[in-house]
Amino acid sequence: MKPKLNFAAMLICSMFLLAGAHAQPRQNIDKDQLPPDFVPSGKQMFTQYCAACHGPDAKGNGPARVALKVPAANLTTLAKRHGGTFPYDYVTKVLQFGPGFATHGSSDMPTWGPIFRYMDNYNNAAVQKRIKNLCDYLNSLQEK
Ligand code: HEC
Known part of the structure; x- marks a missing residue:
């Protein structure tokens, strides 16, 4: 403990x-x-946890790209690719269960749910807030 x-x-x-x-x-x-349930901003988490693969601008050109079997997705076209609305449900599931939740995923994208649960000491509200902050931040980056 x-x-x-x-x-x-x-x-x-x-x-x-x-x-x-x-x-x-x-x-x-x-x-x-x-506070015990402190959760960083979406932007801060994105820079720390996601930018290496997805790129600082979320367009999929992070420095770790060369090491990935499947390229990291462009996260600024999520709304465009989902009928013009940012797919909160989809992104929440990808973050909780990994990008393969819908298919038989086998990429290098980490499954963040368990990592966040660990970081937040199993405080589910804090985990949800993390995911919400990340979604809000990604939503703000969407191409029109
Ligand atoms: C180690 C590299 C890596 C890191 C770190 C990473 N991802 Fe990914 N991500 C990927 C890869 C590779 C894919 C494509 C997966 C696939 O198609 O199977 C992906 C896919 C996704 C998708 C689905 C995109 C789509 O078009 O359907 C989302 C959403 C996503 N990542 C968000 C994030 C967020 C938010 C973070 C940070 C909390 C993050 N990723 C961190 C590698 C990474």
Whole structure:
């Protein structure tokens, strides 16, 4: 139990350090001031967890692209490819269960659900908030 808590605390702390580099005043870095269900912004999570594969602009050109069996998808055309509306349900399922949830997926895309559950100490509301923040951020990047 103990190492897990320490790991989560370190992770949250380093996330906040990153946020601090942008706009937050320094005193906010103290982890004791973080609410237990603290969830980073969608943009911050995207940069940290997704940009390596999907690219900083979400168009699928991340630096890890060469190492992937299947190229990482362009995430700015999701709405376009789903009848003009950002597919919240679809993206939520991809994040929870992996991109293969509909077919027999076999790509390198991590299944984020269990990772977020672990990071959030099995707080389901926090996990849902993470996914919602990521969806909102991706929604804001959609091509018209
Ligand atoms: C290690 C590389 C990698 C990382 C990191 C990664 N992805 Fe992916 N992602 C992929 C690949 C590869 C695919 C294409 C999978 C396929 O078609 O089977 C994909 C597919 C997707 C899809 C489905 C796209 C579509 O057009 O249907 C979504 C949504 C998505 N990723 C979101 C994310 C988000 C959000 C993150 C960060 C939390 C993330 N991915 C992190 C590699 C990655």
